[in-house]
Amino acid sequence: MSDVPRFWRESNHRYRLVGTKCNNCGSTFFPPRDVCPKCRRESIGKMEELEFSGYGEVYSYTVVHDGLEPFKFQLPYILAMIKTDEGPLVTGQIVDADPSEVKIGSRVRVTLRRIREEGKTGIIQYGYKFILEK
Amino acid sequence: MRDVYIIGVGTTKFGELWDKSLRDLATEAGLKAITDAGIYSEDVNALYGANTSAGQFIDQEHIASLIADAAGLSELGIPSIRIEAGSASGGAALHEAYLAVASGKYDTVVVGGVEKMTDVPPEEANKIVGGSLDAEWETFFGVTEASLAAMIAKRLEYEGKMKREDYAHIPVVSHKHGSMNETSHFRNSIKLEDVLKASYVAQPLTIFDCAPLSDGASAIVISSNRQLINSSENPVKIVSSEISTDYLSLHDRTSIYSLNAFKRSSKKALESAKISKEKVDILELHDSYSIIGLLQLMELYGEKEAMNLVRNEELYWDKSRPTNTSGGLKAHGNPLGATGIYQAVEATLQLRGKAGQRQVKGAKYVLLHNMGGIGATSVSTVLGVE
Numbered sequence: 244m245s246d247v248p249r250f251w252r253e254s255n256h257r258y259r260l261v262g263t264k265c266n267n268c269g270s271t272f273f274p275p276r277d278v279c280p281k282c283r284r285e286s287i288g289k290m291e292e293l294e295f296s297g298y299g300e301v302y303s304y305t306v307v308h309d310g311l312e313p314f315k316f317q318l319p320y321i322l323a324m325i326k327t328d329e330g331p332l333v334t335g336q337i338v339d340a341d342p343s344e345v346k347i348g349s350r351v352r353v354t355l356r357r358i359r360e361e362g363k364t365g366i367i368q369y370g371y372k373f374i375l376e377k
Numbered sequence: 378m379r380d381v382y383i384i385g386v387g388t389t390k391f392g393e394l395w396d397k398s399l400r401d402l403a404t405e406a407g408l409k410a411i412t413d414a415g416i417y418s419e420d421v422n423a424l425y426g427a428n429t430s431a432g433q434f435i436d437q438e439h440i441a442s443l444i445a446d447a448a449g450l451s452e453l454g455i456p457s458i459r460i461e462a463g464s465a466s467g468g469a470a471l472h473e474a475y476l477a478v479a480s481g482k483y484d485t486v487v488v489g490g491v492e493k494m495t496d497v498p499p500e501e502a503n504k505i506v507g508g509s510l511d512a513e514w515e516t517f518f519g520v521t522e523a524s525l526a527a528m529i530a531k532r533l534e535y536e537g538k539m540k541r542e543d544y545a546h547i548p549v550v551s552h553k554h555g556s557m558n559e560t561s562h563f564r565n566s567i568k569l570e571d572v573l574k575a576s577y578v579a580q581p582l583t584i585f586d587c588a589p590l591s592d593g594a595s596a597i598v599i600s601s602n603r604q605l606i607n608s609s610e611n612p613v614k615i616v617s618s619e620i621s622t623d624y625l626s627l628h629d630r631t632s633i634y635s636l637n638a639f640k641r642s643s644k645k646a647l648e649s650a651k652i653s654k655e656k657v658d659i660l661e662l663h664d665s666y667s668i669i670g671l672l673q674l675m676e677l678y679g680e681k682e683a684m685n686l687v688r689n690e691e692l693y694w695d696k697s698r699p700t701n702t703s704g705g706l707k708a709h710g711n712p713l714g715a716t717g718i719y720q721a722v723e724a725t726l727q728l729r730g731k732a733g734q735r736q737v738k739g740a741k742y743v744l745l746h747n748m749g750g751i752g753a754t755s756v757s758t759v760l761g762v763e
């Protein structure tokens with residue numbers, strides 16, 4: 244499967260943590276949404292892009308030992324749900340850390356990293372990961 | 378809406394069935410169901426087939442036509458439709474078939490579910506199972522179903538709502554029941570220490586917290602035809618069937634441990650059945666992961682009561698709240714498309730009084746819950762005998 248257009252389409256959001264804000268109710272979203280699930284039709288034409296600060300704290304985490312095919316060379320890896328300072332939860336890996344250093348509540352910031360290599364095409368895909376704020 | 382009854386059930390054994398293809402499995406289950414119903418293929422007006430990912434597991438789409446063909450129905454040319462809703466495909470197919478018969482469009486329908494998962498290596502299978510999650514914002518970053526379940530567990534422990542031993546109890550119960558069911562993927566009993574000490578899938582979850590990858594097929598015959606119902610032994614009524622959905626990604630939900638789709642669908646199913654949850658004699662829950670099984674009990678009974686049920690070991694077939702008497706997804710197996718249909722097979726056996734060793738005495742109502750992914754789709758079904 245060639246994923247070139249598919250991953251290019253999302254690259255801006257994945258590289259810079261760009262979500263959306265509903266200017267009808269003020270809710271912020273990441274990943275970006277075309278429609279606000281609270282305002283629905285009222286939000287049409289009122290959704291605008293919002294770049295997140297990239298800071299947040301660990302809401303929950305795990306160490307993955309049995310993973311998906313494209314990630315098998317990264318095992319075991321730390322995966323976390325990050326409560327961003329803007330509000331929404333974001334799911335991603337925590338890198339450059341030992342699992343024993345990660346706690347619920349630890350401060351983190353976003354970093355751009357290589358996520359995985361696409362099997363047949365060999366294309367390297369990039370996106371956000373998180374590092375601990377020391 | 379007309380009354381609809383289950384008049385026949387059939388299932389294959391679940392497990393790693395390397396000598397059987399998808400079409401072998403589907404045909405075996407379907408023919409067992411119509412034989413059990415005492416009917417002929419000519420009596421069947423339509424076929425509803427549940428399958429989650431045959432396109433990825435065995436490079437085969439167009440499953441509806443394939444299973445009608447394999448079951449020898451091609452000359453009859455009856456309608457055959459595939460339903461996909463992730464791992465809730467079985468429950469969703471049952472729901473659609475129920476509506477079709479209740480509405481009067483069809484009198485008698487076969488609903489089958491099938492999945493052939495062990496033809497690909499396990500890491501490939503995990504990726505396909507992850508197809509029920511959000512490909513762009515979860516799995517792209519290395520998320521697996523197990524990792525989401527693990528993060529829910531970690532958060533709940535952090536908030537002091539439960540201990541590791543509480544959810545580790547769920548697979549212990551499922552294995553006990555599975556040991557008494559001859560079609561189970563696993564027939565061994567396990568202890569709490571086995572769950573805690575097994576190798577990690579995603580910390581804190583071990584392989585014993587997670588349902589296996591299984592092959593298997595199950596089928597039921599449902600009907601509103603009075604003659605067929607009266608001539609069948611112990612017909613079981615589909616009392617209600619409700620579906621609800623939630624945000625696809627776990628991180629988008631109002632809370633990562635509120636199974637809102639299950640909350641809504643089970644509430645509606647009990648309301649339309651006009652029974653209280655105390656009237657439910659048996660629960661068949663979607664224990665794809667131990668913690669997810671416990672969350673369902675928390676949604677139904679509240680936090681305190683759910684913990685009491687687990688800590689007082691009340692979930693066994695001979696106790697106050699029999700749960701997953703089949704062996705659940707954990708021990709009976711989880712061939713995605715077949716899973717929700719097998720829940721109805723188990724409930725029918727129980728309500729007929731034909732569940733053998735694991736029979737719950739005098740069971741009148743069973744609540745089934747079949748879930749897609751980690752709760753983005755929930756199908757709640759009430760089956761009963763009056």
Ligand SMILES: [Zn+2]
Binds near residue numbers: 269279281282
């Ligand atoms: Zn809004």
